[in-house]
Amino acid sequence: MTYSKRLDGRGFEDIREMEAKVGVVKNADGSAMFRMGKTIAYAAVYGPKDLYPKFLQDPERGILRVNYNMMPFSGMGDRVRPGPSRRSREIGMVSKNALLPVINLTDFKNAVVDVFIELPQTDAGTRCAGICAASLALADAGITMRDLVASVSIGKIGDKLVVDLTYDEEAIKDMDVADIPVAVIPSTGEISLLQMDGIISKEEITEAIEMAKRACVKINKVQVDALKKKFEVKKNE
Amino acid sequence: MTEPKVKDNDVVVPGEELASGMGYLPGQGTYRDGDKIRANRLGLVHIDGRAIKLVPLAGRYLPKSGDVIIGKVRDVTYSGWIIDTNSAYRAMLSLKDATNAYIRKGADLTKFYSFGDYVVVKIFNVTSQNLIDLSMKGPGLRKLEQGRVITVDPSKVPRIIGKEGSMVSMIKTQTNCRITVGQNGVIWISGEPKNEIMAEGVIRKIEREAHVPGLTDKIKKELEKTNKGEQ
Incomplete structure (x- = not known):
């Protein structure tokens, strides 16, 4: 069986409608919102600040901590059990690893930067939206970083590769579905996150990564525009 | 020498290409990536001869000798x-x-x-x-001793001080307060309570509108207006 038309009518390489906003949490040093279709991610950054307990400190480099959390009401009707879970710890860890390659940690030795990713509404692709929001928030906090990070999930439904799965697509029962979240550093094309859930051939994964790179160029543009917009308004006054 | 991709006072974001070719040198807040110069943080471009540097727009205070x-x-x-x-x-x-x-x-x-x-x-x-x-x-x-202490975004401190202290000395004379601005974003204001509140309000306004050109004149006009209104 082939997947000939997407459930929401998008083209196979189309990303859902995106929206990004910077500076949404006033108390934080940096913050951002990133929306992909119905998935909304908020990220707030605090720091660099001193790190306790002291044994966690690293005299050679700073430490990045990423906390990922889905809000109880964020799912598709079922209450998400609040508090840390195996899943949220894993996604926090992979999000941290996706952001680490761009951040200059030697800037804040012995100190820590805390990133909080909160999801008030989810429709698949949460870690991707979270990474997009977190990289914007880090830039807004004035952290030295060599680039932003853009992220999107690529899926294989039946024998078709598609960009940016929704929850309905992930849940298709009568075809095999593979879900591959990818994070890309746009200026170099490096991959900083690559996970997979499903079965896929070698040729297809190469093609999927290329699709992710193309999609991330579009996402990066939305991110750059959002960051610049924060300062544009003030200029026109 | 090719022209840089950005102009003076442009807002640039991390990873943005500032110039290509070896004609320019990467200054503070930038880095070289092959033959390109890219931004290392969120900042305002400042082209100084052959060097391109960034003035940070955000960030916590990083201690520097002499501050x-x-x-x-x-x-x-x-x-x-x-x-x-x-x-x-x-x-x-x-x-x-x-x-x-x-x-x-x-x-x-x-x-x-x-x-x-x-x-x-x-x-x-x-x-x-x-x-x-x-x-x-x-x-x-x-x-x-006495007075009040407020904390502002450290990256806005140069704007609050102004060129050769023009902004802060203007606020001092207009509000009749003693003010000390620390490079770490901590500001001390001392005077009549009413004036202290006025000075704090002005500093908060500068913090919000740090990117508006000609801010010193604008703030001066506003302060003179409120001063006249009281008399």
């Missing part, structure tokens, strides 16, 4: 004081750099500076591990 800051006494030790610097790192003000007076061994140091006191201090040394040494020997370095 005059306002710190808060956090702890008193055997040989000096630990000062909170409004950054990720604490600073040490040792006894010999604090005063010329003779202090007997074992004297109670809280008599000089006690917990919670605000002091104007100068950073005279920062190590690679961000250990900070402070000094209180110099003009204007003192303990702060």
